[in-house]
Amino acid sequence: MGESLMPIFIILIILSFALYVFYKVREVRTKELFYKRWTGSKAKMALGTFIASFGLNELTSVEGRLQLWIAIVFLVYGVVLLFFGWKMYKHYLTLAKKESQSTNQNMNG
Template structure:
């Protein structure tokens, strides 16, 4: 049952990643492009983390846990760094929109 929950979150984060990447490519304002890129990075980091957690369930061996630990660590670092960028660039998105009306 837990495996299905992880698969659901894997699919949702993968869809969110492609949604924000599409928004990034379609945006014309530079700060908004960076903001969408950072949001896509958060979704990608969550995807990698949940994939690592799912690996723990599928392969409950020492090697499986080591690989999962790498995925979880890399995913966490990507999600955290991207979240900090989202917060920083989010301050300027509204200002940029008002300047370019």
């Protein structure tokens, strides 16, 4: 069973790492404060997905106790990053929208 899931986890690992790099670059280039933090929260969620996927991938081929514990630590840490990234995302989303609206009003008016 574990062998059939490995390609899914590998694709998820690659995709989440690519999204992490994309959002980190976008965060660095952004000038607006709340938009920057909102983009950073998306990068944190991508990093959490990357680490959790890596842990899940390791769980599919556990050979010893040490590998099991390392996989569990990766999985838990990834889920924690994903959870807190999601909380940050929800918090900064409204602030980024208000910031965007005020920036647009200043440019138009």
